[in-house]
Amino acid sequence: MRSLEAQATRWTRYLALGGGWVLLGVAVLTVADALLRKFLSRPLPGTFEASELLLAAVIFFAMPYTGLTDGHVSVDLLTGRLSPRAQTVIVGVNALVCAVILGFIAYQMGLLAVEYGRSARTTITMRIPILPFIVPVTAAAALAALGFVVQALAAFARAAAR
Amino acid sequence: MSPITISLLGFIALLALILARLPIAAAMAIVGVGGTAAIAGWPAALATLRQGPFERASSYTLLIIPLFIFMGYLASQAGLSQGLFRAAHVWLGHRRGGLAMATVAGCAGFGAICGSSVATGATMCSVALPEMRRYRYADSLSTGCIAAGGTLGIMVPPSIIFVLYGIMTEQSIGKLLMSGVLPGLVETLLFIVAIALVTAWWPSLGAPAPRATWGEALRATRDIWEVGVLFAVVIGGIYGGLATPAESAAFGAVGALAFGLARRRLTWRGLVEALDQTVRTTAMVFFIVIGADLFGYFMALSQMPMQLAAGLSALQVKPFVVLWAIIVTYIVLGALMDELAMILLTVPIFFPVVTALGYDPIWFGVVIVVVVQIGLIAPPVGLNVFVIGGIARDVPMVTIYRGIMPFLAAMIVLLAVLAAWPGLALLLPSQMR
Numbered sequence: 001m002r003s004l005e006a007q008a009t010r011w012t013r014y015l016a017l018g019g020g021w022v023l024l025g026v027a028v029l030t031v032a033d034a035l036l037r038k039f040l041s042r043p044l045p046g047t048f049e050a051s052e053l054l055l056a057a058v059i060f061f062a063m064p065y066t067g068l069t070d071g072h073v074s075v076d077l078l079t080g081r082l083s084p085r086a087q088t089v090i091v092g093v094n095a096l097v098c099a100v101i102l103g104f105i106a107y108q109m110g111l112l113a114v115e116y117g118r119s120a121r122t123t124i125t126m127r128i129p130i131l132p133f134i135v136p137v138t139a140a141a142a143l144a145a146l147g148f149v150v151q152a153l154a155a156f157a158r159a160a161a162r
Numbered sequence: 163m164s165p166i167t168i169s170l171l172g173f174i175a176l177l178a179l180i181l182a183r184l185p186i187a188a189a190m191a192i193v194g195v196g197g198t199a200a201i202a203g204w205p206a207a208l209a210t211l212r213q214g215p216f217e218r219a220s221s222y223t224l225l226i227i228p229l230f231i232f233m234g235y236l237a238s239q240a241g242l243s244q245g246l247f248r249a250a251h252v253w254l255g256h257r258r259g260g261l262a263m264a265t266v267a268g269c270a271g272f273g274a275i276c277g278s279s280v281a282t283g284a285t286m287c288s289v290a291l292p293e294m295r296r297y298r299y300a301d302s303l304s305t306g307c308i309a310a311g312g313t314l315g316i317m318v319p320p321s322i323i324f325v326l327y328g329i330m331t332e333q334s335i336g337k338l339l340m341s342g343v344l345p346g347l348v349e350t351l352l353f354i355v356a357i358a359l360v361t362a363w364w365p366s367l368g369a370p371a372p373r374a375t376w377g378e379a380l381r382a383t384r385d386i387w388e389v390g391v392l393f394a395v396v397i398g399g400i401y402g403g404l405a406t407p408a409e410s411a412a413f414g415a416v417g418a419l420a421f422g423l424a425r426r427r428l429t430w431r432g433l434v435e436a437l438d439q440t441v442r443t444t445a446m447v448f449f450i451v452i453g454a455d456l457f458g459y460f461m462a463l464s465q466m467p468m469q470l471a472a473g474l475s476a477l478q479v480k481p482f483v484v485l486w487a488i489i490v491t492y493i494v495l496g497a498l499m500d501e502l503a504m505i506l507l508t509v510p511i512f513f514p515v516v517t518a519l520g521y522d523p524i525w526f527g528v529v530i531v532v533v534v535q536i537g538l539i540a541p542p543v544g545l546n547v548f549v550i551g552g553i554a555r556d557v558p559m560v561t562i563y564r565g566i567m568p569f570l571a572a573m574i575v576l577l578a579v580l581a582a583w584p585g586l587a588l589l590l591p592s593q594m595r
Contacts, residue, residue, distance in 0.1 A: 013438070016445075020437030023228055023444075024419075030225075030412035034405055048222055051408075056219035058228060062445035071442045072185035072449055073500045077543060079183040094184045101191050105452075108212040134216060141215075 005068065005154040008147055012064040015140065019061030026051050026058070046126040053123070053133040060137045063144035067098060068151055085162045092155030099148035106141035113138050165201050169464035172197040176457070176507075186503040187446075187453035194456030201463050210459050215452045222408060223329055224451070227277075228444040229411035230320045233392075233418045234276030235439045238285040239432035240422030242389055246271040247289045249382045252374035254354075259361030259368035261297060262307040263354045265290040269311030270350040271386070273318035274393040275414065277325070278443070279538055283312020283546045287553045300367040301557045303360065306565020309546045310353060310573075313535035318346035319397050320411065322447070323505060323534055327527045330509050335407045336400045337591035338527050343397075344586050345528055345576065352572035360568045388421040401594060447502065454506030461510055471514040481519035482581070488512050489533055489577065496537020501545065505534065528587040529580060536573050539566045 029047055037043035066072060079090050113134045115121075121130045163171075172193045179189035199207035218224070237243070250264035250271070257263065269286050276282050287308045294304035316323045319339035328335035361368045374382070396414040399405035405413065422428025428436075461467055474484050495504050509530070516526050538546040541563045551559050580586055 016441045017434065017437055020441045023232060023440065024415075024437070026225070027229055027232065027412040027415045030229075030409055031416045034409045034413070038404075051225055052220040052222045055221075055225050055228070056216060058441065059219045059445055059448045062441035063449065066442045066445035066449070069442065071446050072187055073446060073503065074183045074185045075180055075499055075543060076183050078181050090183055094182070094188075097184055097192070098188045101188050104195075104208075105211055105215050108208060109216055112212050112216060133220075137216065137219070 005150055008150045009065065009068045012068055012143065012147060015143070016062040016065035019058040022054050022061070023058045026054050046128060049123040049126050049128055053128065053130065056137045057133065057140075060140040060144070063102070063140060064147040067095075067102075067144050068147045072098075085159050088155050088159040088162070092152045092159065095148045095152035095155060099145045099152065102141055102145035102148060106138055106145055109134065109138040109141055163200070165464040166466055166469065168197055168200045169461060169466040172457075172460060172464075180499060185449070186500050187449035190450070190453030190457040190503065190507065194453065194458070194460045197460035198456075198463055201460070210456055214455050214459070218452055218455055219448060223335070224325075224448075225408045226320075226325050226335070226411045227322055227447060228440060229408065229415045230277035230322060230325070231281070231443050231447075232436065232440040233320070233396075233411065233414040234272075234278055234281045234285075234315075235436040236415060236418035236422055236428070236433075237272070237275045237389075237392070238281065239428055239436045240418060240425060241427040242275065242386075242418070242421070243268065243272050243285045243289050245382070245385045246389060247286065247293070249386045251293070251371070252379040252382045255371040256373035257358075258365055258370050259303065259357040260370055261290070261294045261299060262303050262357045262361075262368050265294070265304075265307050266311040266314070266350055266353040266357070269308070270314045270318055270346060271389055273315040273321075273346065274397070275320075275389055275418065276315050277320040277322045279313045279315040279535070279546055280549050281439075281443075282315030283308055284549050284553065286311060287550050291554055294368075297369055297371050299369070300364075300565075301554070302561050302565035303357070303367045304565070305550050305554055305557050305562040306567070306569060307353070307357060309539050309544070309550045309562060310566050310569030312546045312550070313538045314346060314350060314353075317342045317349060317528075317531050317535065319343060319400075320414070321531065323501070323531050324527060325407070326451070326502070326505060327509060327530060330506065331513050331523055331527070333523050333527065334591075336403075337524055337594055339397065339407065340401055340590040340594060341524050341528050341587045342531065343590055345532070345580065348579065348586065349532075349572070349576050352575055353569055356568040356572045388425075392417050392421070401590075403594070450500075450502050450506060454503065457507060458510045467511040467514050470511060471518045474515050475518045481521070484519055485516065485521065485581075488516065489529065492530070492533040493536050493540065496533055497540040497543060499543065501534040501537050504537065505530065522584060522588060524591055525580070525584045525587045529577065532573055532577050532580065536570065539570065 033044040033047040117131050176189055176193045195207045247268040250267035254260045254263040269282055272282050319342050324338040325335055328338045396410045399410040400407055547562050
């Protein structure tokens, strides 16, 4: 189970870093757009709307990796006093709860994606189709839910082995 | 059950889930969706999950957050923090407690290119702590000044807290960022005064280092020109109205990358590391933002914030009594929970109260940042103290907490100064175009 968690962390890191490169791309695009607008009065069309859609990818692509590496903020004011085994069980239960929430978010986002697909929804100004962006974002949210399941199973396995 | 009762039960449930170590973002999301369902039914609650997260994650105003985070990590990987500390070292190091003063000044400088207190604290810790150890500084002073100095990262612009506050309260992010400049400078001075007083009383805490020559001092100062350029581009762009905050942040991130590559200090590994840390922090922040959105929707539906504001406004007490009660509540909350979550959770509740009492929203933003700074170092849950403790593993937490006390006092003095003279926060924003 531990190796599954390690493998999952490794692969989701690649996805997260992919999002990181996208962020770098957005930064360069934004700078280029601002400079071209200022000096040549010729901004790059669609920068604003593309940045918005890409930002969602940056965020959700990093969700599975952040969950698997305990990147989310929690408070161990009380639980820190429990036995290591009890703490591991709590980590597992909490990971399952997170999996349920992200599962719900992914499912609802999936319904939204279906709706956008049916209505061929686009951004307002540049008419960029939203579907190609929301589908990977939804998949990343689902992957984050799965990541939490893996984390929970690994925690339970650790607790049982103690 | 009335919506107000449901909202109070929601708060109790939220606290219980947070104390059970559930990630704060998840706790807010569960209570938010559950509370909305209790008031308006499940279809309405599920609808918040459908639209909310994607819309929030694809909002242009929030692009500024990952870009500022990226800029900070790139600057750290590019070694800009070392130059800052060296420059402060040559001017202040020969004084009693001088290296601690240099650390604080270095933190303020790094805060000018980094929007996060944890990143500022952690970055300066790796640079300043070994140097202070070399001169046998007391662990309490050396770790305390880094933990407290790190919090300058969110007061001196750029600052993630100001950005989030601006988005939640629909205030100008540019004005909010500028409002942190003067209080940030005054706070840095207050920290330096605190160090001077402490080391005057207990000289063994921080012995003076040898005085640098004029040549060394000038060289070290010249070496930090990149930081000056980055700050001028980012903050100057916002102040002068030349660029939107998101564009300025993009210039900052690309600029930090360019300087790192030009100096040959930013390696491939360093860049990947900066990307790794940036996206992890971004996902953490946005999960909390999404959770807070869901919780905020529930709060708005319950009408609790509005009723609280109306009730407090009707009380026959002076506005500053209510304000200080809110500040004390923040300090207590900040000592117990994560600051980001605290802001996102409480600002929708307290902001209507504060504005109804006639206080300036920008000024209140600065007050919020100071109380967040206090929360970041105050026991028992001081995030910055934990981070520094994680790096300086041989120093007990109690020692770090002892070390932050003079800085805590300085922060309270700053709050009093802000209360007495709001112009400290409002002067620069009022001059903006």
